[in-house]
Amino acid sequence: MHIGILTGGGDCPGLNAAIRVVVRHAIDTYGYRVTGILNGWAGLIENLYRPLDVDTVSGLLTKGGTILGTSRTNPFKLKGAPQKIVDNFKKEKFDALIAIGGEDTLGVATRLYNEYNLPLVGIPKTIDNDLAGTDYTFGFYTAVSIATEAIDRLHSTAESHHRIMLVEVMGRHAGWIATYAGLASGADLILIPEEPFDIEEVCAILRKRHKRGRDFSIVVVAEGAVPKDTKQMVLKDYKVDDFGHVCLGGIGSILAEEIEKRMDIQTRYVILGHIQRGGTPVPFDRILASRFGFGAVKLIAEGEFGKMVALQGNKIVPVELKEATTRLKTVSKEIYELAKVFFG
Numbered sequence: 541m542h543i544g545i546l547t548g549g550g551d552c553p554g555l556n557a558a559i560r561v562v563v564r565h566a567i568d569t570y571g572y573r574v575t576g577i578l579n580g581w582a583g584l585i586e587n588l589y590r591p592l593d594v595d596t597v598s599g600l601l602t603k604g605g606t607i608l609g610t611s612r613t614n615p616f617k618l619k620g621a622p623q624k625i626v627d628n629f630k631k632e633k634f635d636a637l638i639a640i641g642g643e644d645t646l647g648v649a650t651r652l653y654n655e656y657n658l659p660l661v662g663i664p665k666t667i668d669n670d671l672a673g674t675d676y677t678f679g680f681y682t683a684v685s686i687a688t689e690a691i692d693r694l695h696s697t698a699e700s701h702h703r704i705m706l707v708e709v710m711g712r713h714a715g716w717i718a719t720y721a722g723l724a725s726g727a728d729l730i731l732i733p734e735e736p737f738d739i740e741e742v743c744a745i746l747r748k749r750h751k752r753g754r755d756f757s758i759v760v761v762a763e764g765a766v767p768k769d770t771k772q773m774v775l776k777d778y779k780v781d782d783f784g785h786v787c788l789g790g791i792g793s794i795l796a797e798e799i800e801k802r803m804d805i806q807t808r809y810v811i812l813g814h815i816q817r818g819g820t821p822v823p824f825d826r827i828l829a830s831r832f833g834f835g836a837v838k839l840i841a842e843g844e845f846g847k848m849v850a851l852q853g854n855k856i857v858p859v860e861l862k863e864a865t866t867r868l869k870t871v872s873k874e875i876y877e878l879a880k881v882f883f884g
């Protein structure tokens with residue numbers, strides 16, 4: 541059995557941990573061969589490969605990023621590319637593929653399985669935690685922990701200067717990082733895409749807090765948060781990628797300006813950006829990535845293609861890829877209600 545493995549979309553901590561377990565388990569337990577496909581789906585179109593053995597994955601558990609490289613290449617946007625992938629798959633004598641990705645990479649995997657019968661399985665990753673079918677994706681808890689530490693640090697300076705501090709975190713359509721990091725760090729307000737905001741209501745919440753003697757505030761805002769009236773996201777760039785995504789960023793600065801104008805309190809903002817995706821994974825993500833990789837090799841051994849490994853409760857279970865990629869998992873009302881207890 542010859543397995544190809546690729547990582548696609550935005551990188552996240554834990555990718556290397558997943559590659560490591562796939563290689564170790566596939567080779568040591570099953571005697572399979574494993575080849576890394578470089579730069580996501582682009583590698584299968586352009587024939588970019590790297591043989592993987594037990595030595596090449598040594599020391600990877602704690603390493604951020606992905607040794608295979610990644611890209612946001614969408615083969616379904618390139619003429620003839622899906623067929624090229626099928627042809628190269630045969631030419632390289634692959635028997636199965638493991639695609640590690642979020643909604644975009646696994647969306648491509650779903651189509652390659654359904655429309656081209658490519659024998660593949662998926663592993664869910666993304667700091668955004670917005671993939672359906674799984675309770676968590678790896679990368680998420682590391683991003684939450686980075687954001688939480690940053691907000692903790694901003695707390696002391698906000699308090700000393702009696703300022704309002706806005707912290708913009710990633711999350712296009714789902715505010716998981718904002719909600720969890722905000723909850724973990726005691727944010728005074730959390731704005732997420734799922735709950736459009738009204739600037740007057742935002743100021744009323746902050747005024748309420750200031751009225752009870754708290755002369756500083758921390759507001760965590762997801763990059764995809766939108767105002768109730770326009771529902772317009774703030775874009776850093778109008779260019780769209782292969783999957784039709786625009787580059788978000790800047791809601792923090794706009795809100796900071798609006799709040800300062802209305803409340804006459806010094807307001808500053810911080811955009812955490814890609815810091816959230818860098819560096820070593822936290823233990824939870826190392827273990828989740830390892831459990832997913834282990835489960836993915838098992839799916840291949842059992843010939844269970846077209847599936848993704850998922851965490852449900854405390855069990856790793858297979859779910860249909862199409863079930864995971866046809867809708868996004870957004871922040872539940874229940875957890876946002878909990879966060880609201882601390883607003884203002």
Ligand code: F6P
Nearest residue numbers: 550551666667668710711712788
């Ligand atoms: O990986 C998903 C994500 O983190 C989004 O939250 C964010 O909008 C996007 O990636 C940024 O990606 P890029 O690396 O292309 O700037």
